[in-house]
Amino acid sequence: MSPDHLVFSGPTRLADIVFPGDANHHGTLFGGTGLAHMDKVAFIAASRHGHVDFVTASCERIDFNAPAKIGDIVELVGSVVRVGRKSLSVEVDMIAEGPLSGERRHCSRGVFNMVAIGSHLEARGGTLPPLPDAVTCIKDPDTHPAMVEIVFPEKTSHYGSLYGGNALAAMGKAAFIAASRHCRKTVVMAGSTRVDFTSHIQSGEVVITVPRVIATGRSSMQIEVQLWAENLHADERRQCGAGEFIMVAIDEDHRPLSFNGVV
Structure with a gap:
């Protein structure tokens, strides 16, 4: 898969899974965790636009609908x-998807107002770039959606x-999603045939994972996941690794379950 076939432009997307540690006593995503996810996406989207450092100044009314x-x-x-001289606004939508049914529910929408800070803004003339003209997004069947996450210090080793x-x-996580x-069944990881890391990813950079189903069996799927890093200040991306994971569809007794899988 070449870099030209990876969807890095357009809206910023972050995908995650609601684990029990993220839930409240009702068994649903804790509101504070949802807000943290939304703020994180707003930060990445703002940084991708301005290539400078940002902080969250405020967020407008946020309602949890589902x-x-x-x-x-x-x-x-x-x-x-919206883009001003030193601030901008990012609209963030949060959507929940049932992994088995494929049902998607719009959970929340909010606008986060971000303010540019630091020397990088002055180096770029002290003003953020304007909002681009509307762009028509063409869906290429050969493209694969890229999911993003930011590297905070607690996720780094002692090497930084x-x-x-x-x-x-x-x-x-990308392979699971x-x-x-692909199969809309309960899946578990059965193994990994190979994972190679080719470059370090530094604190403050964005991790991009790009999964793709490359083969299917009676109850198993082989998922290729590319790992990329993005320097938000320089608008530079580099591939840092790749791996192949074997995921198996299972029934309620955790036995392999056949499905009609077509790549």
Whole structure:
């Protein structure tokens, strides 16, 4: 898969899974965790637009319209909707998806106001770039959606770069989401045929995982996951690794379950 076939432009997307540790006592996504996800996407979208450092100044009214339940895939989509001289606004939508049914529920929408800070803004003339003209997005059947996450210090090793275990967790999560969406069955990871890391990912950079189903068997799927890093200040991306994961569809007794899988 070449870099030209990866969807890096357009809205910023973050996909995650609601695990029990993210839920409240009702078994749904804790509101504070949802807000943290939304703010994170707003920060990445703002940084991708301005290539400078940002802080959150405020967020406008946010209503939670539907819950995200334990086991749901939750997708956050952020788009820059207003640009001033040193501030901008990002609209963020949060959508929950049932991994088995494919049902998607719009959970929340909010606008986050971000303010540019630091020396990078002065180096760029002290003003943020204007909002681009409307762009028509053409869906290419050969493209694959890229999911993003930011590297905070607690995810790094003592070398200051992304800890390998956290990189593997991000790749495994991407493989799970791709496999679930492909077969709409309960899936588990059966193994990994190979994972190679070719470049460090530093604190403050964005991790991009791009999953793709490359083969299917009677009850198994082979998922290729590319790992990329993005320097938000320089608008530069580099491939940092790739891996292949075997995911298996299972029934209620955790036995392999046949499905009609076509790549």
